[in-house]
Amino acid sequence: LGRDLLVRILYGSRVSLTIGVVASLIVLLIGSFYGSIAGYRGGKTDAIMMRIVDIIYSVPEILVVLLLQVVLSEPLKDWFSKSTSAFAKNMSTLGAGLISIFITFGILYWVSMARIIRGQVLMLKQQEYVTAAKAIGANSSHIIRKHLLPNCVGQLIVTTCLQIPSAIFLESFLSFLGLGVSAPLASLGSLASDGLKGIYSYTYRLVIPAVVLSVMILALNLFGDGLRDALDPRLKK
Secondary structure, three states: OOOOHHHHHHHHHHHHHHHHHHHHHHHHHHHHHHHHHHHHHHHHHHHHHHHHHHHOOOHHHHHHHHHHHHHHHHHHHHHHHHHHOOOHHHHHHHHHHHHHHHHHHHHOOOOHHHHHHHHHHHHHHHOOOHHHHHHHOOOOHHHHHHHOOOHHHHHHHHHHHHHHHHHHHHHHHHHHHOOOOOOOOOOHHHHHHHHOOOOOOOHHHHHHHHHHHHHHHHHHHHHHHHHHHHHOOOOOO
């Protein structure tokens, strides 16, 4: 077709990375907020909030993505066609598939982050500096923002960086099936799907996107470990 495979790989990598980072930031914001409140409040509040997390854990993610695509497809298309705002035009470029992926991460994928942060806060809230902050009249919001979450930064960074490859995997899987990124956008998953059609004649069209995806995920995992060692205040001398 006269297409430049290198350019499409670079463009697809950019799209996949953007999706992974945005989805992970959604998970970070919701999970850290929810988990810190549950861990700090404790008691009945913690029990109720964690039961909600258990219920969300039982929901199959792929099924939710598919249901959201079915439910949101027509309303989003109507909104894209009727709205004249710049925001609607940008969303129309992404397509209903990507929007449903972001919504799924906002609904389901934050629960692991919430559990990790809850466990860290349950441990840290017994420390002396938290007791001292309470003694001088600091409110719960200040204690969570200034004392508890900064000391969870290692877990936050590692979990967020591990969530990025998870989001990229989900997007690539759906794009490979034709349910994620829609034309004219291209991602590593959609490129692999295109390469599968000519796997016997042009094997490299499938191998190259798969290798780039593997290297990207390995790099993100190593990057997360490095940031944990550099930014965790408990590891500083």
